Amino acid sequence: xxxxxxxAQELGHKDLSKFVFCSGIGCSAWIxxxxxxxxxxxxxxxxxxxxxxxxxxxxxxxxxVVFGGDGDIAGIGLSHMVHAARRNLDVMVVMVNNMIxxxxxxxxxxxxxxxxxxTTTPYGNFEYSLDVARLAxxxxxxxxxxxxxxxxxxxxxxxxxxxxxxxxxxxxAVSPCPTAFGRRVGFKDVAEMLRWFKTNSVPLEQxxxxxxxxLKGKIITGEYVHREKPTLxxxxxxxxxxxxxxxxx
Amino acid sequence: xxxxxxxIGGFEVQMEDEMASLGAVxxxxxxxxxxxxxxxxxxxxxxxEMIGYAFMxxxxxxxxxxxxxxxxxxxxxxVGQGDVMQxxxxxxxxxxxxxxxxxxxxxxxDLTVRAFNLAERYRTPVILLSDEIVSHMHESLVIPPENxxxxxxxKKPKVGDSKFFMLPEVAPMPSVGEGFNVAVTGxxxxxxxxxxxxxxxxxxRLVKTLTGKILKNADEIVDFEAYNSGDCDVGIVSFGCTSxxxxxxxxxxxxxGVRVGSIRxxxxxxxxxxxxxxxxxKSKAIVVPELNMRELFYEVERAVRGAAPVVSVNKVGGGDxxxxxxxxxxxxxxxx
Numbered sequence: 001x002x003x004x005x006x007x008a009q010e011l012g013h014k015d016l017s018k019f020v021f022c023s024g025i026g027c028s029a030w031i032x033x034x035x036x037x038x039x040x041x042x043x044x045x046x047x048x049x050x051x052x053x054x055x056x057x058x059x060x061x062x063x064x065v066v067f068g069g070d071g072d073i074a075g076i077g078l079s080h081m082v083h084a085a086r087r088n089l090d091v092m093v094v095m096v097n098n099m100i101x102x103x104x105x106x107x108x109x110x111x112x113x114x115x116x117x118x119t120t121t122p123y124g125n126f127e128y129s130l131d132v133a134r135l136a137x138x139x140x141x142x143x144x145x146x147x148x149x150x151x152x153x154x155x156x157x158x159x160x161x162x163x164x165x166x167x168x169x170x171x172x173a174v175s176p177c178p179t180a181f182g183r184r185v186g187f188k189d190v191a192e193m194l195r196w197f198k199t200n201s202v203p204l205e206q207x208x209x210x211x212x213x214x215l216k217g218k219i220i221t222g223e224y225v226h227r228e229k230p231t232l233x234x235x236x237x238x239x240x241x242x243x244x245x246x247x248x249x
Numbered sequence: 250x251x252x253x254x255x256x257i258g259g260f261e262v263q264m265e266d267e268m269a270s271l272g273a274v275x276x277x278x279x280x281x282x283x284x285x286x287x288x289x290x291x292x293x294x295x296x297x298e299m300i301g302y303a304f305m306x307x308x309x310x311x312x313x314x315x316x317x318x319x320x321x322x323x324x325x326x327x328v329g330q331g332d333v334m335q336x337x338x339x340x341x342x343x344x345x346x347x348x349x350x351x352x353x354x355x356x357x358x359d360l361t362v363r364a365f366n367l368a369e370r371y372r373t374p375v376i377l378l379s380d381e382i383v384s385h386m387h388e389s390l391v392i393p394p395e396n397x398x399x400x401x402x403x404k405k406p407k408v409g410d411s412k413f414f415m416l417p418e419v420a421p422m423p424s425v426g427e428g429f430n431v432a433v434t435g436x437x438x439x440x441x442x443x444x445x446x447x448x449x450x451x452x453x454r455l456v457k458t459l460t461g462k463i464l465k466n467a468d469e470i471v472d473f474e475a476y477n478s479g480d481c482d483v484g485i486v487s488f489g490c491t492s493x494x495x496x497x498x499x500x501x502x503x504x505x506g507v508r509v510g511s512i513r514x515x516x517x518x519x520x521x522x523x524x525x526x527x528x529x530x531k532s533k534a535i536v537v538p539e540l541n542m543r544e545l546f547y548e549v550e551r552a553v554r555g556a557a558p559v560v561s562v563n564k565v566g567g568g569d570x571x572x573x574x575x576x577x578x579x580x581x582x583x584x585x
Contacts, residue, residue: 020425039425042434050269054276243255
């Protein structure tokens with residue numbers, strides 16, 4: 001949240017009147033609502049992105065920002081993220097990835113690393129985790145970056161780019177859940193988790209020269225893509241303009 | 250709609266699933282737009298959670314459900330009327346819906362207009378409960394000039410207002426981007442949108458207000474077509490495609506010397522309890538034809554309270570209607 005607010009301020013926004021926030025269910029869904037003095041739609045688990053689409057099409061002048069957890073965006077709501085990227089819907093999605101269903105008691109999530117013990121995988125996670133940032137790139141996002149909350153400066157910079165990039169931007173902010181994740185994995189406190197984020201992160205450029213074995217369990221940080229093409233709103237308004245020419249008098 | 254809407258300043262988007270469809274409708278509604286979606290049984294099932302969200306957040310929107318023969322995929326292209334109770338109770342938690350039931354092409358138009366007006370007036374999702382036959386019919390349709398169509402718009406807040414929810418008289422609704430800093434949530438909230446996720450009195454007050462604004466205004470919302478309902482041997486309560494047989498049954502029964510009265514529901518919910526009871530008090534029997542295994546029947550029985558025996562006439566699947574002859578024989582049998 002602080003990275004986002006810093007980014008908005010550095011971009012010259014004195015308040016959040018040009019923003020609308022949509023969020024689903026989960027700890028990170030509570031970032032905009034009730035903590036921000038702004039319009040916010042706190043919707044169903046996983047369904048924040050379609051609601052954001054409805055807002056954006058009717059009000060393309062507003063910055064629509066979605067905050068959600070990995071359960072919200074990569075679990076129940078994954079298809080909406082993929083389709084929003086495909087459409088190049090001009091909204092910014094911040095996925096706060098704590099690698100677990102934290103609010104509900106620490107159940108295994110699609111982002112939980114293989115082998116990790118959680119309340120529903122007490123013998124270790126027997127599934128592989130999803131690389132959501134890479135998926136967003138493949139699906140057609142205009143901007144994708146992944147940093148951890150231990151990378152405050154980089155995260156703020158990425159937020160600024162995400163706000164200003166036309167099209168679908170996706171930021172994965174790897175963040176600590178000391179109560180439901182850290183405790184079970186064996187971290188003493190938040191500070192230790194943040195240190196682990198730092199030592200366990202590999203910048204994207206460096207990672208490209210490393211083997212799969214070397215990258216096992218690492219968090220690969222950096223900018224995955226930055227490109228622009230016409231957005232959903234650009235396209236839908238230009239189609240409407242053409243349609244109006246064909247309208248019966 | 251995909252063809253016409255962009256020509257007149259609207260938009261149509263084919264979403265990835267039904268939750269997304271109604272989600273986008275709700276997002277659009279919070280910008281001040283009038284928005285709707287249409288589906289059939291399976292999609293209506295998927296939408297239930299989002300209907301609950303629209304109800305809880307008092308978001309005006311219209312949902313068309315064209316009923317098919319369920320459950321599940323069932324006979325996906327064949328008519329059914331099995332969503333009557335789903336439309337009433339489909340969402341989890343306490344709920345009071347507005348559900349309209351057209352029985353002609355003209356009414357599909359008229360009741361869609363009314364659905365939007367009710368949605369805006371009461372700030373609530375309104376369901377247009379059609380069926381495969383009514384929605385695929387070809388009939389003549391009169392679209393009145395725009396200035397002859399009654400259009401109701403939601404009440405807007407004034408600068409400085411902060412109560413946007415749960416007022417018994419229906420709260421004014423701001424749009425996003427107007428500077429009201431409106432906090433919309435599907436969690437329990439107070440008049441300002443502030444969340445109260447554990448407080449009993451707030452939750453009870455919220456649920457009572459949301460259901461109350463529909464149920465207490467039932468007189469204004471309820472709409473039905475009555476024929477001879479105050480003076481008949483047998484009364485028929487029907488809706489949608491099944492009601493189309495009733496007109497002919499009335500004629501055929503008259504030839505047999507039986508006077509048939511009819512209440513044809515244009516709103517299934519709220520249900521016109523009082524009118525149905527009064528018809529039952531004057532009749533020897535009430536007949537309820539429907540393309541399901543008894544849904545409306547129980548509501549009629551509940552309203553009639555033993556004033557007359559209630560007879561159910563059912564048929565499901567195959568795209569088959571209850572024919573006037575079939576309905577006539579049940580009507581005649583009920584007074585023997």
